[in-house]
Amino acid sequence: MRVRSGWGTFAVLAAAGAVLLTGCQGAPGGAAEEDGRAGGPATATVSPPRPSGYGAVFLAVDECSSFGRTSFTEVSCTSERAAARVVARHDGTVRDGPRCPATTDFVLHIHEQRPSSDEDGDGAVPRGYACMRHLQPPHPGDPGGGGGPRTIVGDCVYDLGDGKVRETACDGSGRREPEFEVTKAVDDRSDCPASTALYVRLGGTTPVGCARPV
Template identity: 50%
Template sequence: MRHRALPKALFALAMLCGSGALAGCQLQEGNPGAEIVTQGEQAGQGALERAEPGRSATFLGQGSCAGRGRTTAFTELDCADERATASVLARYYGPREDGPRCPDSTDFVLHITAVNTGTSESESAPEGYACMRDLRPPHPGDPGMGGGPLTVAGDCVYTERHGVVKETACEGSRGHAPEFRVDSTVRTREDCPPSTDLYVQVGGGRPVGCARRL
């Protein structure tokens, strides 16, 4: 995950405040002893899928499975099918940026494009997204693995450039060496332990990650 660092002693409360777009974002004073970063989107985690007409209520529903098809990125399959590679942990309608956070164990997210046949609702399908979990390891979304679309407790990050950190594997055997570990996620910065070196905006019901330097 990429994270945009804000000036020390400032904390972005708005979830969608991003790099270069701080106007209108509500800020408050905080502990000057720790740097604050906000969550960004990891590149390459948003595969596209097209919903199938007539299957709007069941297409990639929770508990179903999918695998790569011949003409589309993924197609819905029986979970016992040897071609199935991932299962659906959660399924939501509407744009992901406005919708619920995926479960922490999500390995990747499928963005599902809307289908409008111009006939009836049962023959059309709305925009949405599916939170996917690979059926077999390794699981990039697991804590410390250095991948996945979310930042969770147990993940590690390194400084990519001044003011920007990026997720990396905690084991440090591949890629960049980790510099910080997110030890816990809490509701507010005040709930982080005094030893916190970095506050990470991770979203969800516990939107603040308390990270310490390794």
């Protein structure tokens, strides 16, 4: 989904309940891998420090965006239109850049444009992405919340068949009931407890998630 604002063009890369993983069940012989997430080496260039505050930098850390069905725009965090706050902001692409914080609710992909005005006056908003956190609950990026751009300990998934699973809310409030819960993050599948029925690649320093039936 692509939406436009007066500052830039955004693509929502991940939203609640829309996390697709690949996986296999049973004894260690395969792994569940993330699809389209911000994992891998941190090779993108991080935006250099700039003056903060509403309007100084487009969607800088701690700035806020509005929410709408057709657009996301930068607004003051004290505005009644403010819906989500930037918890991390990076230049480059999600695939090549640093991972968003674990409890990020969704990601906005900012495409480079040349608007009439921008943060430094050079006529360009750099391509990048913003890791967003809702100002008010629910928070799909929280453990068990059923969404967010990352799968973390405490999240639940259900089986899609063909070795694939999808994240869902652990409390059963999602479209599908949870079937497995990620209970531990470890270095290797052999470190998972005996009750493990699904192996999920989480990325980061402890890349394997051990999931048990619920």
